[in-house]
Amino acid sequence: MKDFEVVSDTITIDSISISPYNFKVLDSAKQLIDSTLYSVNFAKAQLYINKPKFKRITVQYTALPEFLTKTYYKFDESLIVPQATDLSRLYSVQKSTINKNFLPFDGLQTSGSILRGFTVGNNQNAVVNSNFDLQISGNISKDVQVRASITDSNVPLQENGFSQRLDEFDRVFIELFSKNWKISAGDINLFNTTNQFLRFNKKVAGVQVDVMTESEENDTHFFASGALVRGQFARNSFTGEEGNQGPYKITGTNTEEFTLLISGSETVYVNGAPLTRGENNDYIVDYNTAEITFMPTFPITGSMRVVVEYQYADRNYTRFVTYNGAEYKNDKLKLGVTFYNENDVKNQPLQQDLTTSQKVILSQAGDNEGLMVAPSAYNAAFEENKILYKKELIGSEEVYVFSSNPDDELFRVTFTYVGEGQGNYVIQTTIASGRIFEYVAPVSDIKQGAYEPIVQLTPPNRLMIGVLNADYTPTEKTAISSELAYSSNDVNLFSSIDDTDNEGFAGKFKWNQILVDRNWKFATGVNYELIHKNFRTIERYRNVEFSRDWDLLNTEGNQSYLSTNLSLSNTTKGIVSYVFENLNYSENFNGIRHNLLTNLKLNRTKINVNSSLLSNNTNAYKTDFFRWYSHGKHHFSKSWIGAELNAESNKRYDKSTSELEDISHKLVEYEAFFGVGDTAKVYAEFGFNYQVTDSVQVQRLQKVNAAKTYFMRSKLIQNEASNLSLFVNYRTIDHTNFDDEESLNSRLLYRQQFFNNGVSLQTAYETNSGVLPQQEFNYVEVDAGLGYFTWNDYNNNGIQELDEFEVAQFQDEANYVRVLLPTINYIKTNQNKFSQSFTLNATGWSDKKGFKKFLSHFVNQSFIVIDGKVKRENSSFNLNPFAVNDALALNQSFKNSLFFNRGKQFFSTTYTFINTDNKNAYSINNQNNKLKSHQLLFNHRIKQWWLLDVKTSFSENKSTSDVFTSRNYTIQSKEFNPKISYLYSTNSRFEMLYHLKDKKNIIGDEEALFINTLGVNFIHTTGKNFSVNSSLNLVFNKFTGETNSAVGYQLLEGLRPGTNYTWNVSFQKRINSYLDVTFNYLGRKSESVKAIHTGSLQLRASF
Incomplete structure (x- = not known):
């Protein structure tokens, strides 16, 4: 079973063929979708949507084993040879004169499709639809191969990162290669991992050419590339909060509120160690809101140092990059030269349109970012639904005041967050099109706001780097390398x-020498680096925790770095090494560091030691920094035991007073653990961690807190019928000067099957602590049909207000999308997640008799999902996932379906009960939606030609809003929907239906609607080559209440009181083996309203 977003009419379900048996398509409410609304190519595992009615679907299917779909041959074709003469032939075979149909990319291995279409209507502008997904590989000649992946979709927003695998839209990659050359074009990655001073990894759009020449004596490699830059490198550091799994906001290089991360570009480090993205790993990222959340199996504490390195979308200017170089190498010598140039085109700004006065400000600012600030206001003509301001004089201060009067002199103003108490404006309110700001006068010359009507100007810049490198290996025991680099960095062109x-x-100069090469190898080495104070690199080239290792604050001057090492190593036993380091900044820093590193395996015992002792001296302070980490683990036959010791003492003294500075600290951490089993199969590990932290109190290091952690990691059951894994991490902190804290992270995964899959159970349970963002959002208009929401001006004031947007009932009205705004307000929460599926399937008794035979007609499926966040108060946490009455945010869903004769069309009956509860905590409003529904479906085939479907339902839809009272309603619905189908051939069907619906709001104005619908449908298919689907409905709406209201829109479902008509015609024609054309026409007509017509035409080519 898989879930899909319906963004085109073609969905690839799997990479292998699928079975037509037990194939089902469900809508977002897990209701069966009529098979006439789609067609399936089971061989290619592709689903074709005939009627774009659903935004999200679920496909239930069974994948066929590869050996069933593989092509087999009776004889080995390689052993068949042509006959030498025609003497003994009784017949002759001639090549067919029939022209072979043209096939694109014939001879290459291809997969994918291209779709082009357009939609027009009298209630919308013309919209062009496109989708391109193509993969190509193979030989285009004897010596040249091609590899290509082209994906182009008109999806407006990039997909979020809530999965381990990311799908990237609008990606083009083409590569031609031969033995000695390679050309790559499109979306490519430029990277360098070999040069010390030119390490980088960039996602760009351009061309790269590689040429290689080889001989017996030497090899030569030339490369050249040019591209447009997609993103800029940035680094964000923060300290974890005790018991807070996130989300943590990733801020920009200038602490901007809004940062758009490039998908998959980030690397996350905690305490210097890289993490792995994914729900089943360490963390997930929401790329659209730039927020990172850590998984419960990776508990975050207050002593964790988090570093996020990423690329963000920087579109201030058109930016080009060139990366070129050459390399020569033989058995002993390697020479290389590399050039890198990245620069903005200052006369081609993109997201900012610089005025002449702003360019003057930049020209006079030099490299000082504090001077690159300009007023943001500029004259603007009046536009409806745009936030504009006028100038007013308050006292002696000229300020901006919101205005919707077209007779005023209006300005468009951008307000920048400058910090609390640093500005004169505050957020007055938020409407659908954005935030409205208001001036607040200072009190006793103290500013009361956090925003100013200014904009931070971004100057164009240029970075050039050139590198020469040489590696020389005169003997197997000696290796010498050197590198020389030059940079030119102009931050304001x-x-x-x-x-x-x-x-x-x-x-840089580096020399490594093996002194003794026997069973134990003894080696030494020297590394020296000299870096000018103005030298700049593209990305970080030091260890991610280099500054902390050396206790660096503000460094000035030229940098010199010297390290020497001695090591003793054995291929099976491990290594012991000593490293001496000296770091010097010519103007204010000198440090000496001693390191002892051990990684040994002695029989069944592993020992790992990493320790260092630092002494540094600056103009203002001196530091003694000692660190020790050791890890020991001993394996028995079926178990293991181990311990860790992590300690550090940082004492920084102010030179002028000889007093300890506040940054000084001491930490001692002990850990012991015991495990049994096999970590690759079934195991359990238990451990205890004790950590004491000291900080400066009255000029002495004194204990400030002590933490105890109890943890368990396990996989208790793993076989074909069941799996059980459990992770628990419980932590308590005893603070000296604050309230104590507790945190709990846990994850339970359980799967069980009984009685030959007659009973199936899956359970997942998680607990953790985090924060809930008080989210703000607005609505942005897009082309009709590409959005999800529609705007109804309920109060007729011409202003788009947040409570006036509804989920569109018809495609031509869907012309708005909801965009989340950055927020700095978070609420501390405890979170519980619980999900369970339970299936009783008695169909295995179909060959039995008596009561078991009767039970074999029944199947019952239950699904429950609870994801609740409650406000964290003190150190308490609630382990009961069903206690959600006080939840700030909640996603709760329960669904139970009881089937009789499922899928047999013989008195087939399904009873479904649905109960959902959703709460959302927004910054200006708390919204709660509840749905309770009872549904009964009956399906029976009468002889050969008639099919009877009956659907009845009773439901209650309740909406509660703290602020928007117009959205408070409780709608009770009753439905009766019979349908009779005449199957006059295997390919054609005629349907007649009647739909009775009674809907009433039982609170407020008690609006009511009584609906009678008569409809006919006609479906005809001719094999795989042609299909037509048409429908006509006559809808009689008897409505009581206000139509232009949120309740009225919900009840009427986008139609009007009185008589309404809706119709739809859809044609799909296969032109040849790879071309399909689809035509859709939809219409509706209500009393006193013109008819709405919408048509679309799509052409799809499959490869």
Whole structure:
């Protein structure tokens, strides 16, 4: 079973063929979708949507084993040879004169499709639809191969990162290659991991050419590339909060509120160790809101140092990058030269349209970002639903005041967050099109706001780096390498001020020597680096925790770094090494560091030690920093035992007073663990961790807290019928000066099957602590049919207000999308997640007799999902996932379906009960929606030609809003929907239906609607080549209440009181083996309203 977003009319279900048996398509409410609304190519595992009615579907299917779909041959074709003469032939075979149909990419291995279409209507502008998904591989000649992946979709937003695998839209990659050359074009990755001073990894759009020449004596490699840059490198560091799994906001390089991360570009480190993305791993990322959340199996504490390195979308200017170089190598020598140039085109701004005065500001600012600030207001003509301001004089201050009067002199103003108490404006309110700001006068010359009508200007910049490198290996025991680099970094191409610090140099020399090469290898090495203070790199080239390792604050001057090492190693026993390091900044820092590293395996015992002792001296302070980490683990035959010790003592003294600075600290952490089993199969591990933290109190290091952690990691059951894994991490913190804290992270996964799959059970349970963002959002208009929401001006004031947007009932009205705004307000929460599916399937008794035979007609399926977040108060947490009355945010769903003769069309009956409860905590409103529904479906085939379907339902839909009272309603519905189908051939069907619906709001104005619908449908298919689907409905609406209201829209479902007509015609024709054309026409007509016509035409080519 898989879930799909319906973004086109073609959905690839799987990579292998699927079985037509037990194939089902369900809508978002898990209701069966009529098979006339789609067609399936089971061989290609592709689903074709005939009527784009659903936004999300679920497909239930069975994949066929590969050996069933594989092509087999009776004889080995390689052993068949042509006959030498025609003497003994009784017949002759001639090549067919019939012209072979043209096939694109004939001879290459291809998969995918291309779709082009357009939609027009008298209630919308013309919209072009496109989708392109193509993969190509194979030989285009004897020596040249091609590899290509082209994906182009008009999806407006990039997919979120809530999965381990990311799908990237609008991606084009084409590669031609031969033995000695390669050309790559499109969306490519430029990277360098070999040069010390030119390490980078960038996602770009351009061309790269590689040429290789080989001989017996040497090899030569040339490469050149040019591209448009998709993103800029950035680094965000923060300290974890005790018991807070997130989400944590990833801020921009200038602490911007809004940062759009490039999918898959991030690397996350905790305490210097890289993590793995994925719900079953360490963390997930929401790329649209730039927020990172850590999984319960990776508990976050207050002593964890988190670093996120990522690329973000920077579209201030058109930015080009070139990356070129050459490399020569033989058995002993390797020489290389590399050039990198990345620069903005200052006369081609993109997201910012610089005025002449703003360019003057940049030209006079030099490299000082504090001077790159300009007023953001500019004159603007009046537009409905746009936030505009006028100028008013309050006292002696000229301020901006919101105005919707077209007679005022209006301005469009951008407000920038400058910090609490640093500005004169605050957020007055939020409407659908954005935030409205209001001026607040200072009190006693103290500013009362956090925003200013200014904009931070971004200057164009340029970075050039050139590198020469040489590696020489005169013997197997000696290795020498060197590197020389030059950089030119101009951070403001509009200004020549401060350009004297643009250029810098860097150099490195490294020598490694094996002194003794026997059973134990004894080696030594020297590494020296000299870096000019103005030298710049693209990305970080040091260890991710380099600054902390050396206790660096503000460094000035040229940098020199020296390290020497001695090591003793054995291929089976491990390694012991000592490293001496000296780091010096010519103007204010000198440090010496000793390191002892051990990684040994002695029989069944593993020992790992990483320790260092740092002494540094600056103009303002001196530091003694000792760190020790050791890990020991001993394996028995079926169990293991181990311990860890992690300690550090950082004492920083102020040179002028000889007093300890506040940053000084001490930490001691002990851990012991015991495990039994096999970690690759079934195991359990239990452990205890004790951590004591000291901080400066009255000029002494004194204990500030002590933490105890109890943990368990396990996989208790793993076989074909069942799986059980459990993770628990319970932590308590005893603070000296604050209230104590507790946190609990856990995850339980259980799967069980009984009685030959007659009973199936799946359970997942999680607990953790985190925060809930008080989210704000607005609505942005898009082309009709590409959105999800529609706007109804309920109060007729011409202003788009947040409570006036509804989920569109018809495609031509769906012309708005909801966009989340950045927020800085979070509520601390405890979160419980619980999900369970339970299936009773007695069909295995179909060959039995008596009561078991009767039970074999029944199947029962139950699904429950609870995801609740409650406010975290003190250190308490609720382990009961069903206690959700006080939840701030909640997603709760229960569904039970009882089937009789499922899928047999013989008195087939399904009873379904649905109960959902959803709460959302927004910054200006708390919204709660509840749905309770009883549904009864009956399906029976009468002889050969008639099929009877009957659907009845009783439901209650309740909406509660704290602020928007117009959205408070409780709608009770009763439905009766019989349908009779005449199957006059295997390919054609005629249907007649009647739909009775009684809907009433039992609170407020008690609006009511009584609906009678008469309809006919006609479906005809001719094999795989042609299909037609048409429907006509006559809808009589008897409505009581206000139509132009949220309740009225919900009741009427987008139609009008009185007589309404809706119709639909859909044609699909296969032109040849790879071309399909689809035509859709939809219409509706209500009393006193013109008819709405919408038509679309799509052409799809499958490869």
